[in-house]
Amino acid sequence: MEKAALTRELALRLPRYFRVLRQYVIQGRQKVSSGELSGQLGITASQVRRDLGCLGLSGQNGYGYSVKELHDALGEELGVFGGRTAVIIGAGHLGHALAAHRMFVGRGFTLIGVFDRDPAAVGRKIADLSVLPMDRLAEFCRTHHPHIALLAVDAKNAQEAAQAVCACGIKGLLNFTETELDVPKQIPVESVHVGDMLYVLSQRISDE
Amino acid sequence: MEKAALTRELALRLPRYFRVLRQYVIQGRQKVSSGELSGQLGITASQVRRDLGCLGLSGQNGYGYSVKELHDALGEELGVFGGRTAVIIGAGHLGHALAAHRMFVGRGFTLIGVFDRDPAAVGRKIADLSVLPMDRLAEFCRTHHPHIALLAVDAKNAQEAAQAVCACGIKGLLNFTETELDVPKQIPVESVHVGDMLYVLSQRISDE
Numbered sequence: 099m100e101k102a103a104l105t106r107e108l109a110l111r112l113p114r115y116f117r118v119l120r121q122y123v124i125q126g127r128q129k130v131s132s133g134e135l136s137g138q139l140g141i142t143a144s145q146v147r148r149d150l151g152c153l154g155l156s157g158q159n160g161y162g163y164s165v166k167e168l169h170d171a172l173g174e175e176l177g178v179f180g181g182r183t184a185v186i187i188g189a190g191h192l193g194h195a196l197a198a199h200r201m202f203v204g205r206g207f208t209l210i211g212v213f214d215r216d217p218a219a220v221g222r223k224i225a226d227l228s229v230l231p232m233d234r235l236a237e238f239c240r241t242h243h244p245h246i247a248l249l250a251v252d253a254k255n256a257q258e259a260a261q262a263v264c265a266c267g268i269k270g271l272l273n274f275t276e277t278e279l280d281v282p283k284q285i286p287v288e289s290v291h292v293g294d295m296l297y298v299l300s301q302r303i304s305d306e
Numbered sequence: 307m308e309k310a311a312l313t314r315e316l317a318l319r320l321p322r323y324f325r326v327l328r329q330y331v332i333q334g335r336q337k338v339s340s341g342e343l344s345g346q347l348g349i350t351a352s353q354v355r356r357d358l359g360c361l362g363l364s365g366q367n368g369y370g371y372s373v374k375e376l377h378d379a380l381g382e383e384l385g386v387f388g389g390r391t392a393v394i395i396g397a398g399h400l401g402h403a404l405a406a407h408r409m410f411v412g413r414g415f416t417l418i419g420v421f422d423r424d425p426a427a428v429g430r431k432i433a434d435l436s437v438l439p440m441d442r443l444a445e446f447c448r449t450h451h452p453h454i455a456l457l458a459v460d461a462k463n464a465q466e467a468a469q470a471v472c473a474c475g476i477k478g479l480l481n482f483t484e485t486e487l488d489v490p491k492q493i494p495v496e497s498v499h500v501g502d503m504l505y506v507l508s509q510r511i512s513d514e
Contacts, residue, residue, distance in 0.1 A: 201501035270508070286507060296496075
């Protein structure tokens with residue numbers, strides 16, 4: 099089956115599929131039904147079949163899907179096996195917390211540099227990397243070609259930092275600053291809105 | 307129109323609607339069409355109309371929706387106006403970063419306590435709050451009744467910390483540990499998967 103273009107909603111769901119499937123692989127499971135994935139993801143089984151169909155994946159009647167096949171296809175789609183590299187801009191509390199995140203441990207992304215504009219932060223060790231000054235960024239990128247930059251600076255420094263990484267040939271930006279960034283159109287930006295999940299939780303608690 | 311029960315997918319979309327509408331309110335806009343919201347959210351206009359219909363909101367032909375009406379209804383649904391309170395468990399880098407997050411500044415949630423099991427962390431100032439030891443949590447909750455706990459501890463301490471807050475009458479848990487928590491069914495848990503957005507970004511960058 100041919101792959102269709104993915105909608106934004108599906109692109110947002112794929113990491114959730116992958117987390118579930120990763121768990122199944124760890125548990126040594128062989129197969130899974132659309133109904134079970136439906137329960138895990140909180141969407142209908144027919145939506146699951148449509149989603150996987152968009153990736154060219156189809157199940158078998160009475161068997162379901164091969165866990166390994168789904169896991170590998172999703173991992174491929176998400177760039178888990180691509181050996182991609184990342185830098186963190188901002189060596190404050192958030193930068194520290196992100197450097198220790200397990201997405202950089204066996205999840206297909208390698209953290210190769212941490213940068214900060216504050217001279218007091220330069221030279222500190224974060225996740226075995228020495229924090230480098232921002233004026234070393236361009237040279238670093240010419241040598242190491244990081245794919246992704248994680249922006250973990252203060253909101254007021256966000257736009258300047260974003261422009262700096264974009265000028266260095268970064269291919270995508272993960273923005274934790276909650277500032278709307280103005281960057282060249284060809285460089286994709288995803289923003290992590292921590293507050294969103296607080297609101298999702300808030301809908302589920304009672305006020306009694 | 308009567309309110310229908312919200313699906314999980316819609317519950318996840320509501321904070322995104324709210325962010326867009328909040329921006330419109332700040333800009334002083336009066337009205338918005340389903341087509342425009344559709345573009346902002348990356349879903350179809352008919353999905354926007356269905357979503358808002360689930361909240362009992364309908365637009366007018368040729369006018370669209372009132373920005374203020376949508377904003378207020380969504381804010382109500384998300385508990386933005388409810389004066390809810392939160393504590394953070396874990397005073398490490400992540401706890402520090404969360405305490406400074408703007409979700410606690412004018413977004414309807416007030417941070418009232420930070421706790422840590424490490425005696426070395428106790429007494430430190432985070433966001434004007436003195437870090438308290440975990441053995442003060444029960445007494446604190448009896449007095450202040452926080453609604454939500456943000457779990458920002460190491461993965462290996464996650465389950466123990468979750469049990470502690472659940473035993474103290476917390477109404478909901480925001481889990482940053484990426485550990486699957488085993489807590490009483492009546493206490494909702496939402497997990498923030500920072501790595502998911504890295505994968506969403508990864509889908510959008512080219513490998514050449």
